[in-house]
Amino acid sequence: MQNGKKLVLGVIGADVHAVGNQILNHAFREAGFDVINLGVMVSQEEFIDAAVESAADAILVSSLYGHGELDCQGLREKCDEAGLTGILLYVGGNIVVGKQPFEEVEKRFHNMGFNRVFGPGTSPETTIQALREDLLGQ
Amino acid sequence: MHPVLTIDFGSTYTKVTAVDTASARVIATAQDFTTAATDLSEGLASALAKLEGKTGALDYQARLACSSAAGGLRMVAVGLVPALTAKAARFAAFGAGAKVIATYAYEMTRADGEAIARQQPDIVLLSGGTDGGNRAVITSNAKVLAKVPGDFPVIVAGNRAAQDECADILRAAGKPAYVTENVMPTLNALNVRPAQEIIRSVFLERIILGKGLSREMALVDGILMPTPAAVMAALTLLADGTPEHKGIGELMAVDVGGATTDVYSIARGLPSAPTTLLHGLREPYVKRTVEGDIGMRYGAAGVVQAAGLDVVVEVSGLSKDVVQDLLQRIHEDASLLPQTEELEALDFALAVLAVRTGLLRHAGTLTQVYTPMGAVFRQEGKDLTHIAKLIVTGGTMIYSKRTQEIMAEALAVNDPAALLPKTPEILVDDRYILASMGLLAGYDQTAAFHILKEQFGKDVNHAAGQ
Ligand code: B12
Numbered sequence: 001m002q003n004g005k006k007l008v009l010g011v012i013g014a015d016v017h018a019v020g021n022q023i024l025n026h027a028f029r030e031a032g033f034d035v036i037n038l039g040v041m042v043s044q045e046e047f048i049d050a051a052v053e054s055a056a057d058a059i060l061v062s063s064l065y066g067h068g069e070l071d072c073q074g075l076r077e078k079c080d081e082a083g084l085t086g087i088l089l090y091v092g093g094n095i096v097v098g099k100q101p102f103e104e105v106e107k108r109f110h111n112m113g114f115n116r117v118f119g120p121g122t123s124p125e126t127t128i129q130a131l132r133e134d135l136l137g138q
Numbered sequence: 139m140h141p142v143l144t145i146d147f148g149s150t151y152t153k154v155t156a157v158d159t160a161s162a163r164v165i166a167t168a169q170d171f172t173t174a175a176t177d178l179s180e181g182l183a184s185a186l187a188k189l190e191g192k193t194g195a196l197d198y199q200a201r202l203a204c205s206s207a208a209g210g211l212r213m214v215a216v217g218l219v220p221a222l223t224a225k226a227a228r229f230a231a232f233g234a235g236a237k238v239i240a241t242y243a244y245e246m247t248r249a250d251g252e253a254i255a256r257q258q259p260d261i262v263l264l265s266g267g268t269d270g271g272n273r274a275v276i277t278s279n280a281k282v283l284a285k286v287p288g289d290f291p292v293i294v295a296g297n298r299a300a301q302d303e304c305a306d307i308l309r310a311a312g313k314p315a316y317v318t319e320n321v322m323p324t325l326n327a328l329n330v331r332p333a334q335e336i337i338r339s340v341f342l343e344r345i346i347l348g349k350g351l352s353r354e355m356a357l358v359d360g361i362l363m364p365t366p367a368a369v370m371a372a373l374t375l376l377a378d379g380t381p382e383h384k385g386i387g388e389l390m391a392v393d394v395g396g397a398t399t400d401v402y403s404i405a406r407g408l409p410s411a412p413t414t415l416l417h418g419l420r421e422p423y424v425k426r427t428v429e430g431d432i433g434m435r436y437g438a439a440g441v442v443q444a445a446g447l448d449v450v451v452e453v454s455g456l457s458k459d460v461v462q463d464l465l466q467r468i469h470e471d472a473s474l475l476p477q478t479e480e481l482e483a484l485d486f487a488l489a490v491l492a493v494r495t496g497l498l499r500h501a502g503t504l505t506q507v508y509t510p511m512g513a514v515f516r517q518e519g520k521d522l523t524h525i526a527k528l529i530v531t532g533g534t535m536i537y538s539k540r541t542q543e544i545m546a547e548a549l550a551v552n553d554p555a556a557l558l559p560k561t562p563e564i565l566v567d568d569r570y571i572l573a574s575m576g577l578l579a580g581y582d583q584t585a586a587f588h589i590l591k592e593q594f595g596k597d598v599n600h601a602a603g604q
Contacts, residue, residue, distance in 0.1 A: 006270075014507040016415075016514050034270075036325050041415055041507065041516050049219040050325050054271035 003032040005135045006056040008047055010038030011093075013071035017064035020093065024060070027124035033131065044075050048082045057135050058088035060127075061114075068095040069108065076113025088134055092118030092127065141165065141196040142581060144574040145182060146365055147172055147205035152181040154189045155574040156196060159581070162588035164571060166192040172207050202577040206365035211236040211341055214259040216283075217243055217321075218266035218275050223296065225419055226321040227265040230295070230330035232426040234337040235367030236261070237398075239430075245275055246282040255286045261340055262290060263333060264304065267297030269323045280304035284311035291340050295321045295333040316340065326419050338363060366426060368576030369393070370402060373529070374424050375579045376590040377404040383587055386595045390525050390559060391572075392493055393532035396472060397436035399429040399492045400532075401500040407520025407557075414504070414515040421520050427500045432492050434485065434534050435472040438465060445491040453547065454487035456480060461487075486540060493535075493548035502557040517557070525559040529594060531567035541566055565594045 007028055011021050018040050025037045036050055047059050059079070063071060072091060079087055091114045096105050102119045109117040116130055132138040140160040146153040152172045156165040168188035173181035190196075213236040217224025224243040231238050239257055242250055254262070262283060266276030276296040283292055284307050291314040294304045301317045308315040319332040342362060363371075369391070379385030388405035403425045409416055431440030442450055442465065451458050464484045468474055476482040502519025528545065535541050545564045571593060578586040 016507075038325075039415065041417070041514075045221075046417065049222055052272060053219050053222045053266075053322070054268045054325055055273070056271075 006034045008036045008050045008056045008059045010042035011040040011062040015065040016040050031128045061091045062093040064093045066097045089114045090116045143198045143201045144577045145203040146573045147207040152185045154185045156193050159585035162585040204363050204365045204368040211364040212239050212260045214262045215241045216264045223265045223322050227263045230321050230333040234334040235364030246279045251282045251286045262292045264294050265296040265321045269298040273297050273300035276300050280307045293336050365573050368573040371576035371579050372572045373404050380587050389527040391529040394492045394534050395433050397433040399432040399496040401496040402426050409517050414517050416517050418518045429496050438468050441491050444495045450487050454483045489544045490547045503555050521557045523560050528562040529565045
């Protein structure tokens with residue numbers, strides 16, 4: 001059943017890893033979310049434009065190829081500029097590069113304005129539960 | 139014999155064409171100056187007299203007209219995000235044959251309202267938000283428009299959830315409001331047809347009477363449309379054919395005028411390689427763009443601005459001083475004809491750069507991304523590299539002796555990011571029949587198609603005996 005919440009989904013930057021994106025698209029739809037999937041190689045501006053026109057409730061950013069931190073910088077500030085004040089921002093995928101602890105990476109993404117940060121191997125169910133908590137108060 | 143008359147009220151010339159649909163041929167064409175915007179009948183009468191001089195008296199079975207006189211159909215497009223609904227609204231307006239005199243995105247200001255009050259558009263197209271998406275901005279913009287003096291009609295084609303509220307706001311302020319489907323119902327999906335239908339009917343009901351066309355003339359049997367809409371109808375018929383006859387396939391056209399440059403593509407424009415990903419708004423199969431500031435005379439300054447003075451100098455082969463001097467003369471007298479060799483050289487450069495700028499802004503772009511697994515590409519807009527036929531129309535290009543040369547130079551863009559036609563055959567609308575055939579298409583599609591095919595569909599190499 002549809003829950004009325006809209007998610008903008010995409011893989012940021014010059015990243016072409018398409019499989020995880022398709023899985024998430026499917027899983028979120030099954031869970032009742034309205035998904036606007038932008039696919040791979042999505043720029044920050046495309047995420048923002050899509051969220052503005054569709055009045056989305058959350059933006060879910062994937063990064064698999066290792067340049068996630070660079071690609072995600074400034075996204076929150078641009079959302080604020082575009083009037084998407086307080087929109088929920090998640091990031092996930094292979095965002096830990098090299099041998100650094102996840103907690104440090106998570107902290108840096110939190111500082112960038114992401115509400116939740118998911119490490120490698122996160123199952124779609126975990127994300128769906130988080131979305132339900134944050135958007136539906138369940 | 140089954141004679142049909144088509145009339146094109148242009149901003150400068152009124153062009154009349156006598157067609158025999160029974161034998162699918164153009165009997166004769168004639169033109170005369172369009173008379174004062176308040177009454178077009180005088181110019182029409184003298185054009186018709188000239189035509190009758192060529193054809194003798196004919197008992198026309200139908201009289202079909204289109205018009206771009208009195209500034210054409212002047213529209214304002216309003217959307218939310220520039221690359222999304224504002225662009226979709228522009229596509230809708232251009233595709234309906236309108237001239238977009240201003241585009242607004244995000245929340246409009248009081249100053250925007252004042253600008254519209256000065257411009258007094260024929261129609262405002264109000265969009266914004268996908269269905270169920272943002273409704274605050276379109277509603278706010280409806281309020282701004284409601285305060286603008288004037289009784290211009292507003293077509294509301296935005297977020298479904300906000301349409302009734304917008305229409306109420308506008309009607310309460312005395313603006314005729316027409317509600318139709320969203321130009322972008324879901325993200326990146328274009329839906330311009332319903333808005334275009336309304337634009338067309340509003341044009342018929344309200345606009346033509348104010349444009350110097352008396353009721354009798356407006357009611358010359360059948361559909362009256364803006365001239366670019368007729369041109370588009372002809373190009374689409376030529377490309378797609380009729381249920382019985384196969385069209386000549388995807389094509390493009392360019393029309394360079396004194397003030398503006400129009401570019402058309404009847405093409406899907408999808409990526410040509412599987413490693414290319416399409417991003418952004420999915421553009422319409424029948425796409426028209428207008429460069430409002432790019433042309434041979436009033437638009438000459440716009441060409442210089444877009445291409446750069448150095449490029450104009452280089453392409454013309456003239457010195458910088460001469461170019462500047464000539465541009466000044468054009469600025470002072472827009473009716474200047476290329477009577478000297480120097481002015482001819484400048485006109486060559488202006489035409490090349492007007493066409494090039496128009497084509498570059500119409501065509502899509504390709505960005506390459508390197509990965510260790512090879513290159514992948516990101517395409518925005520249409521891939522037109524494969525287009526095999528490019529039709530040239532409009533006075534400047536039709537009557538130029540150097541049309542082929544102009545087009546070859548215009549297309550000589552060495553930039554893999556620009557998805558321009560690579561080696562198109564250049565076809566010239568030398569009998570000026572596109573608008574006429576677009577009109578005829580609504581009356582006798584088969585006859586119109588045969589005449590178009592005769593003009594543009596010939597296999598040039600074959601005809602040349604190669
Ligand atoms: C297939 C593949 C490719 C294919 C991609 C084909 C395609 N179009 O999809 C090709 C060959 C093109 C490729 C290229 C590259 N790849 Co590669 N690729 C892989 C591989 C083997 C599988 C990816 C995959 O499909 N996984 C399956 C899906 C289901 O999992 P997923 O993508 O991780 O997504 C899940 C989760 O991450 C999570 N998730 C994802 N996004 C989000 C977002 C949120 C908000 C949340 C909550 C969760 C979440 O949910 C998803 C579903 O369960 C991985 C290694 C691996 N086993 O993961 C490397 C891997 C991702 N690639 C890697 C690299 C480095 C590259 C290249 C840079 C160079 C290279 N070495 O090949 C290029 C980059 C190209 C580019 N510009 O993007 C590295 C990334 C290293 C890093 N980030 O630190 C990996 C991890 C391999 C490795 N160990 O070195 N790759």
